[in-house]
Amino acid sequence: MSQTVFQPADPNYDSRVRNSFHDQVIMQSMGITLEAVDPGQVTLGMLFNPSFVQQHGFHHAGATTTALDSACGYAAMSLMPADAEVLTVEFKVSLMAPAAGERFSFVGRVIKPGRTLIFTEGEAVAHGPNGGKVIATMTATMMVVQGRAGINR
Amino acid sequence: MSQTVFQPADPNYDSRVRNSFHDQVIMQSMGITLEAVDPGQVTLGMLFNPSFVQQHGFHHAGATTTALDSACGYAAMSLMPADAEVLTVEFKVSLMAPAAGERFSFVGRVIKPGRTLIFTEGEAVAHGPNGGKVIATMTATMMVVQGRAGINR
Amino acid sequence: MSQTVFQPADPNYDSRVRNSFHDQVIMQSMGITLEAVDPGQVTLGMLFNPSFVQQHGFHHAGATTTALDSACGYAAMSLMPADAEVLTVEFKVSLMAPAAGERFSFVGRVIKPGRTLIFTEGEAVAHGPNGGKVIATMTATMMVVQGRAGINR
Amino acid sequence: MSQTVFQPADPNYDSRVRNSFHDQVIMQSMGITLEAVDPGQVTLGMLFNPSFVQQHGFHHAGATTTALDSACGYAAMSLMPADAEVLTVEFKVSLMAPAAGERFSFVGRVIKPGRTLIFTEGEAVAHGPNGGKVIATMTATMMVVQGRAGINR
Numbered sequence: 291m292s293q294t295v296f297q298p299a300d301p302n303y304d305s306r307v308r309n310s311f312h313d314q315v316i317m318q319s320m321g322i323t324l325e326a327v328d329p330g331q332v333t334l335g336m337l338f339n340p341s342f343v344q345q346h347g348f349h350h351a352g353a354t355t356t357a358l359d360s361a362c363g364y365a366a367m368s369l370m371p372a373d374a375e376v377l378t379v380e381f382k383v384s385l386m387a388p389a390a391g392e393r394f395s396f397v398g399r400v401i402k403p404g405r406t407l408i409f410t411e412g413e414a415v416a417h418g419p420n421g422g423k424v425i426a427t428m429t430a431t432m433m434v435v436q437g438r439a440g441i442n443r
Numbered sequence: 444m445s446q447t448v449f450q451p452a453d454p455n456y457d458s459r460v461r462n463s464f465h466d467q468v469i470m471q472s473m474g475i476t477l478e479a480v481d482p483g484q485v486t487l488g489m490l491f492n493p494s495f496v497q498q499h500g501f502h503h504a505g506a507t508t509t510a511l512d513s514a515c516g517y518a519a520m521s522l523m524p525a526d527a528e529v530l531t532v533e534f535k536v537s538l539m540a541p542a543a544g545e546r547f548s549f550v551g552r553v554i555k556p557g558r559t560l561i562f563t564e565g566e567a568v569a570h571g572p573n574g575g576k577v578i579a580t581m582t583a584t585m586m587v588v589q590g591r592a593g594i595n596r
Numbered sequence: 597m598s599q600t601v602f603q604p605a606d607p608n609y610d611s612r613v614r615n616s617f618h619d620q621v622i623m624q625s626m627g628i629t630l631e632a633v634d635p636g637q638v639t640l641g642m643l644f645n646p647s648f649v650q651q652h653g654f655h656h657a658g659a660t661t662t663a664l665d666s667a668c669g670y671a672a673m674s675l676m677p678a679d680a681e682v683l684t685v686e687f688k689v690s691l692m693a694p695a696a697g698e699r700f701s702f703v704g705r706v707i708k709p710g711r712t713l714i715f716t717e718g719e720a721v722a723h724g725p726n727g728g729k730v731i732a733t734m735t736a737t738m739m740v741v742q743g744r745a746g747i748n749r
Numbered sequence: 750m751s752q753t754v755f756q757p758a759d760p761n762y763d764s765r766v767r768n769s770f771h772d773q774v775i776m777q778s779m780g781i782t783l784e785a786v787d788p789g790q791v792t793l794g795m796l797f798n799p800s801f802v803q804q805h806g807f808h809h810a811g812a813t814t815t816a817l818d819s820a821c822g823y824a825a826m827s828l829m830p831a832d833a834e835v836l837t838v839e840f841k842v843s844l845m846a847p848a849a850g851e852r853f854s855f856v857g858r859v860i861k862p863g864r865t866l867i868f869t870e871g872e873a874v875a876h877g878p879n880g881g882k883v884i885a886t887m888t889a890t891m892m893v894v895q896g897r898a899g900i901n902r
Binding site: 387402409411429431 | 861
Binding site for chain 3: 769770772773774775778799800801802803804805809810811812814815816818819834836837838839840841842843844
């Protein structure tokens with residue numbers, strides 16, 4: 291994935307992202323943590339959690355997707371004006387390997403920022419004794435919503 | 444979505460799906476229940492659960508996706524031979540409205556079954572005092588895996 | 597796919613769609629024709645054309661996608677205000693069978709209209725001596741653009 | 750996009766890809782050329798062609814998709830055994846900017862090769878007096894098909 295340098299519209303992007311992440315109760319319920327916030331890029335982490343596995347004992351694709359969606363969404367939000375909210379329009383997830391590992395990292399990056407829509411992509415990596423392995427990728431379209439009313443679309 | 448009648452390859456498709464669903468620990472952790480199993484179609488349900496919301500108090504897209512992926516996966520598995528397992532290759536989710544409701548239903552359907560790949564689609568509906576509303580759709584490609592080894596791809 | 601009745605914002609939706617379709621030179625170059633325009637639904641047609649095949653003599657997925665994208669885009673445009681233009685944000689295409697047939701039809705439908713974004717889906721059917729067969733489906737996000745400037749995003 | 754070094758299963762991958770590309774009549778009809786073939790990566794090119802534009806005079810998304818699909822498909826084929834054929838299972842295309850330019854390049858790359866499925870991604874760049882600009886990205890799932898029979902799925 292490309293590494294572009296973005297200029298955040300809001301100098302307080304870091305605390306805005308962290309506050310919103312804190313309000314996502316699902317992150318705490320699933321044990322997903324905020325590792326890093328940069329302009330246009332956000333990294334999340336998760337330890338293997340047996341409460342969120344599928345029938346073969348690996349993390350369910352829904353758990354991986356939950357983290358990737360938040361990583362991509364907050365990567366987009368980090369570039370938005372102070373009064374804007376982020377909404378996920380759609381995403382596609384490709385599942386390249388079982389989510390087998392001791393811990394997982396999820397990087398979301400902005401690929402193309404726009405006034406209304408922001409294109410992002412994400413990568414999920416499983417970490418174990420033998421190093422890291424890409425288990426899934428996401429491409430997601432995020433929407434910039436000005437004002438609370440828009441949240442209810 | 445179209446309503447095709449499919450012939451299951453395994454007469455015990457119902458118990459095979461139910462057993463596998465029971466092994467998905469994430470279903471219990473998130474309160475997702477198995478409502479109906481038919482050849483090529485599976486319906487799941489979920490009550491509003493404040494543990495799995497995003498920053499605006501609605502269900503996170505990851506929660507909706509978790510249920511849709513399992514609904515589509517088990518719809519595919521219902522048509523598979525007795526010794527086959529299902530793996531999700533990829534899915535796309537379109538998020539049409541916030542996941543606001545008292546309870547949610549998730550229908551997964553097979554669109555085109557194949558020997559190796561099964562195309563499916565899913566629909567998530569939020570139910571509230573004013574009736575039901577489609578909040579998300581999924582299209583997913585499922586893979587037929589014969590033998591346990593394949594699970595670790 | 598669901599059959600919803602939509603109210604067009606512009607009573608002249610039919611001629612607006614037809615004029616724009618006429619301006620898409622690629623439609624004439626590939627022999628794609630406009631079969632029907634209804635509020636929220638547009639049907640295109642194409643005879644088998646040996647100039648647009650892949651290595652096995654079937655229509656290339658790009659030809660099928662070209663027609664599906666225009667069908668979905670014009671389905672969206674049929675519901676837009678008179679001064680609005682349509683832009684495709686993204687689409688996913690599932691290829692269920694080879695594009696083998698004497699002629700092809702492509703239906704695009706609006707699933708969820710919005711002020712800024714319109715969710716659509718499309719279906720491509722191959723017709724031959726043995727009847728019709730679904731060869732591909734599309735889900736596409738379309739954007740409402742007010743004013744020419746927006747076209748150059 | 751990542752740059753992995755892949756080992757081709759067939760030492761004659763280059764001529765196999767070139768022969769198959771030559772058989773895709775649509776490539777010649779649209780003026781799409783094969784620029785480079787490497788193990789797991791294929792680059793195509795196209796000059797601006799007024800026969801394949803949409804209503805605003807830019808290349809139609811279908812033209813961009815046609816080239817991206819072939820670039821990704823041949824990137825996958827370059828890693829396949831000598832007797833294998835490639836089939837596109839599905840792709841998603843994100844359209845980030847209008848296809849405005851004097852010429853276009855399309856790079857397809859393998860992200861994760863497998864025995865049955867190969868995950869790929871592609872990038873379309875428009876080139877003009879002011880340099881290059883990414884106009885679209887694709888993620889595509891390709892299938893390895895052994896023997897001609899499989900082509901007709």
